[in-house]
């Protein structure tokens with residue numbers, strides 16, 4: 051009963067905090083709301099007319115939505131990079147950052163689910179996918195595995211921070227006995243959401259571009275680069291706009307993680323390129339299309355040739371301690387790395403899988419305005435969710451929000 | 456369906472024959488015979504049992520859910536009668552049908568009565584909407600039938616009569632010009648080089664120095680598209696047809712990504728067929744009218760093949776390049792082709808075991 055009362059007061063207090071803030075904060079939230087509304091409008095058109103309003107066709111049947119979904123799974127898994135040292139290895143440095151990381155994971159997962167639903171042809175019969183009520187083709191379909199692990203991960207990432215914040219809200223310490231097992235599970239779980247998402251593509255013998263054993267590991271490496279890079283950027287914003295203290299040491303440690311992951315990612319990229327281009331086979335055509343275009347069709351060239359230099363530049367910058375320890379340079383490197391991986395693991399991965407088609411047909415894919423509108427709307431939704439979560443968490447952590455008996 | 460001592464899947468055409476006769480009558484296509492095959496049959500039947508167990512439980516839950524849906528429907532009906540002045544019996548019936556259709560289960564798991572019930576609802580609903588009567592079948596696969604198809608590359612001249620016959624027979628969307636069959640025009644002397652082939656030609660055929668080859672869904676015996684579907688909206692029937700329940704599909708398009716043969720088509724917008732062109736002889740799993748956001752594909756014209764007729768493409772082909780029949784019937788033309796011609800299939804390395812063979816005279 052008491053818990054319930056505390057919880058009610060927590061909800062009320064957090065509602066208070068998220069509706070109050072500086073002018074800048076209100077502007078930010080208003081902008082996000084506007085973008086969400088635009089996204090919803092675009093989605094309503096899509097619902098009405100069908101997926102034909104997107105650039106997808108029978109030849110390229112997944113596009114921007116699934117690209118973003120794939121990438122965001124990686125971002126969601128990144129929270130684990132912070133969880134591990136903090137809870138499990140008892141490294142206090144990350145403690146303040148970890149709640150932010152988990153908030154980010156929740157936001158990313160919300161976006162993932164939104165993207166999957168946006169991509170469905172029949173959202174009104176989505177209940178067919180609910181186990182027990184519908185038919186859940188488990189364990190045959192990797193998509194059902196993905197549904198399970200994503201929802202499980204969402205659950206973990208909501209409950210752990212909620213527990214910790216709930217205790218702190220009442221001015222009590224969170225009991226490590228309670229949350230450490232959860233943290234352990236979430237570490238493995240993060241790896242699982244990644245591998246399973248990679249297996250979604252890796253398991254298709256029809257698409258040689260995806261059907262390679264390196265896909266899973268590369269997913270992990272690129273995710274552990276892009277996710278923490280985003281966390282660094284978010285922490286930078288939080289540091290400058292709230293009184294929440296984040297030590298330089300924390301950011302430097304996360305930067306270390308980003309660096310190692312980016313280096314490994316680059317090594318795997320080289321290995322992949324070597325295989326595709328040293329002894330090109332019939333199966334290398336997708337890679338050829340991606341990097342050089344095929345038969346004069348080259349829609350993806352600008353994308354990939356933005357991503358590769360940015361990726362290399364960021365990795366080089368991060369590799370030198372001098373550069374990495376200069377925060378301005380670090381933020382820049384993180385930003386370009388994030389963009390590079392977004393392109394590479396989104397567009398650069400999904401679209402070439404379909405090109406050329408099974409019988410060599412090259413049909414290009416260009417997203418339409420409506421598709422882009424929905425995508426931006428979903429990103430705004432993610433940012434919105436994250437802002438709300440972070441604002442409450444920070445309020446509790448700096449002691450502004452406390453339960454009054 | 457692969458047996459334990461095989462390292463990869465292989466199509467076993469003689470399988471069902473083994474059940475009835477203990478002598479070895481299988482042709483070269485069967486993976487083996489004798490005791491080993493008997494084990495395999497048992498294995499299959501055991502799996503059936505397991506499946507049926509799941510199936511029974513599922514049905515119970517589903518009927519509970521259905522009752523819920525029905526009570527909701529009654530509620531909705533009550534609301535609509537009390538609110539609307541114009542509501543009559545017909546619109547109530549329409550609403551009732553819509554509710555039951557929205558919350559019905561997966562066709563694959565339905566009992567025969569349930570299959571009939573949904574077909575009746577669909578026919579009635581069409582009648583209420585348009586005043587026209589269609590006939591829709593829910594005929595199940597027959598015993599000892601496994602459909603297969605052979606394509607004579609030497610005969611095909613690229614007339615594409617099969618394509619238009621298919622579109623007309625199967626009520627495909629006219630707006631997006633959806634076609635199940637693609638005819639690839641290839642240059643002589645280049646072999647089967649799909650990269651340089653053209654599947655979208657608009658000129659007089661046969662073009663000098665070219666040959667033609669048709670592709671469609673191959674009804675793989677080990678179909679990768681079926682495994683990946685998260686809701687089992689697509690499956691392999693006992694007579695080998697790979698079908699889709701259009702009402703159960705959620706439109707994720709995972710099966711499309713998994714098909715190595717470009718066999719699937721998606722309804723990107725609401726499919727439209729002019730009323731006078733609608734083929735009213737339909738099958739639930741075949742050419743009944745689809746809606747937007749669902750997957751569809753060639754079904755070897757299930758509405759025809761299960762009624763003992765040839766698919767529309769076979770019938771339409773002026774050159775006789777297309778051959779269709781029961782692989783388990785030793786006297787069928789298709790068996791004769793498989794046994795007497797040098798047949799091959801596309802991308803056999805993938806282990807999908809298409810039931811669609813190519814051959815040349």
Ligand code: SF4
Pocket residue numbers: 671672673674675678679680681697713714715716717718719752807
């Ligand atoms: S050809 Fe494609 S759609 Fe047809 S059964 Fe094989 S994998 Fe499935």
Ligand code: SF4
Pocket residue numbers: 683684685686687688689699703704705706707708709710711749750
């Ligand atoms: S599109 Fe439909 S049939 Fe294909 S995998 Fe998704 S739900 Fe299954």
